[in-house]
Amino acid sequence: MTIEGLNDPHLVTALIVAESEYIRASHRLASTRETLNTFAPINHFPDEILAEIFRWCLPELRFSQDEHVLMTAPVKRVTPLLFSGICRRWRRIAITTPVLWRNVELYVSIRRYKSQTSVLENWLIYSGDLSLTILVNVCAQEDLKYWSRYPPVKIAELLSQHSARWHIAYVAIPINAFSEIPSVPFPRLASLTFRTSSYRNAVTNMFATADQIRSIEFLSTAPGYFTFPKGKIQILRAHYVPAQDCYRVMCLSPELVDCHLESPYLKPDVAFPEILVMQQLERLYVTQYPHESIGLFLDAITVPSVRSFEFGAQAHEVPHAQIISMIQRSGCLLKSLVLRFIEMDDTDLMAILRLTPAVTEFRILIMGIDQGRTTTNRLLHTLTPLHSSLEGRACLLPCLEFLEFEAPYIYDEEAMVDMLASRWRKAGYVDGNLICAKLQRVYLGNNGTTIHSTITEQLQKLIDEGMEIEMSRMTFAPPFEIFVDD
Numbered sequence: 001m002t003i004e005g006l007n008d009p010h011l012v013t014a015l016i017v018a019e020s021e022y023i024r025a026s027h028r029l030a031s032t033r034e035t036l037n038t039f040a041p042i043n044h045f046p047d048e049i050l051a052e053i054f055r056w057c058l059p060e061l062r063f064s065q066d067e068h069v070l071m072t073a074p075v076k077r078v079t080p081l082l083f084s085g086i087c088r089r090w091r092r093i094a095i096t097t098p099v100l101w102r103n104v105e106l107y108v109s110i111r112r113y114k115s116q117t118s119v120l121e122n123w124l125i126y127s128g129d130l131s132l133t134i135l136v137n138v139c140a141q142e143d144l145k146y147w148s149r150y151p152p153v154k155i156a157e158l159l160s161q162h163s164a165r166w167h168i169a170y171v172a173i174p175i176n177a178f179s180e181i182p183s184v185p186f187p188r189l190a191s192l193t194f195r196t197s198s199y200r201n202a203v204t205n206m207f208a209t210a211d212q213i214r215s216i217e218f219l220s221t222a223p224g225y226f227t228f229p230k231g232k233i234q235i236l237r238a239h240y241v242p243a244q245d246c247y248r249v250m251c252l253s254p255e256l257v258d259c260h261l262e263s264p265y266l267k268p269d270v271a272f273p274e275i276l277v278m279q280q281l282e283r284l285y286v287t288q289y290p291h292e293s294i295g296l297f298l299d300a301i302t303v304p305s306v307r308s309f310e311f312g313a314q315a316h317e318v319p320h321a322q323i324i325s326m327i328q329r330s331g332c333l334l335k336s337l338v339l340r341f342i343e344m345d346d347t348d349l350m351a352i353l354r355l356t357p358a359v360t361e362f363r364i365l366i367m368g369i370d371q372g373r374t375t376t377n378r379l380l381h382t383l384t385p386l387h388s389s390l391e392g393r394a395c396l397l398p399c400l401e402f403l404e405f406e407a408p409y410i411y412d413e414e415a416m417v418d419m420l421a422s423r424w425r426k427a428g429y430v431d432g433n434l435i436c437a438k439l440q441r442v443y444l445g446n447n448g449t450t451i452h453s454t455i456t457e458q459l460q461k462l463i464d465e466g467m468e469i470e471m472s473r474m475t476f477a478p479p480f481e482i483f484v485d486d
Helices: 009-039 047-057 080-084 088-095 113-126 141-149 153-160 243-251 295-299 320-330 346-354 377-382 413-425 453-464
Strands: 103-108 132-138 166-172 191-195 215-219 235-239 258-262 283-288 308-313 336-342 361-366 402-406 428-430 433-436 441-447 468-474
Touching: 047 080, 047 088, 080 088, 103 113, 103 153, 113 153, 132 153, 235 243, 243 258, 243 295, 295 320, 320 346, 336 346, 346 377, 377 413, 413 441, 413 453, 453 468
Parallel strands: 103 132, 132 166, 166 191, 191 215, 215 235, 235 258, 258 283, 283 308, 308 336, 336 361, 361 402, 402 441, 441 468
Antiparallel strands: 428 433
């Protein structure tokens, strides 16, 4: 009810007096609180010390997929907005300390969008000229369809106005929020992660001159939506994106050192124009999507400097022929070889190992037996120095120092222990020729409910002699009959 609507003059007078008393009481309360605050020990600190305390109270901004995945509500965090709401002194210190505002973390919300744009605008002003670490994501699952139709363009525009200060960015709002923004300078941008949060994406030229990027990551976001210059990218990470787009980014990245491709898929009528030579690439990680073979992609690259290669196959078909061809064509000297979740017989696996004599670290996880595929004693014998079956030839992987071998149901433990003992006790040179390097550390995974006492004794002897051995055993029986080829 308004004052104009009141007809009783006594009530009008009483209301005016009450409002006046309330205002005076509020002023007295604020004054009293401010006086009490002056006696608080923390307010005896100089402004510089208090600002440093604020800085240490803020959490480090980490780009964890577990924490910042799409459609997940944000974790409650301490932000500088907390300090600016305590008292006038704390607010003055907070908004005049740019280092408190250099991390921009925003979860765009339908209900709070208008206030968020205002807060973001002030936040960017308070950060001064410092380099920015940016994390912007959608807030919750129910917002996704809305933002697909009405992208947060205002948020994108505000951030683009400060592009010269971007240093690290994790962007998980729809790409079409940036589609109308022209190319802007990014002189400090070193790391960029994009994660699609929309089914209505559009091409953006915003990053067309971002030639200082060292690390780039695409999480379920096709690189084809972006225009990038030929720059200085050294680390490429991509999850479930077209292999052709990965190839295109690699063409623009002659200085690429680390390439991590998780479940790339092939578009229909796939074609790669030529074999791409990556002279600087040192680490290559590829996992194969179920029912998808990326052999064509492996046939399209040559990696002469690769020292670490990891391949994971979440599918039945392993492109072993293409892996062999890539290694042969590249002439690379691998030091680390990792093969996970594969189904591959001895012949294919041994063909790969013959091409990698310099490997010092070998990790393998064989999924099991499928249509006769199995790891037999033949493989273990060829890994055993001076074994009779070698007939005087050198063993495979003569430089091996660390072995991780997981193969449910499908290897003979006695042959394994014999190989380990030989690589520990027979290591060294004979007549100037390397027999094998000393195997230092071993991790074994195998099926079985118990370990034979003789095997246990032999392993314990190796451990007592200084060899590091860890063994993990599953306790369920194999669903088929096992045949071991001697």
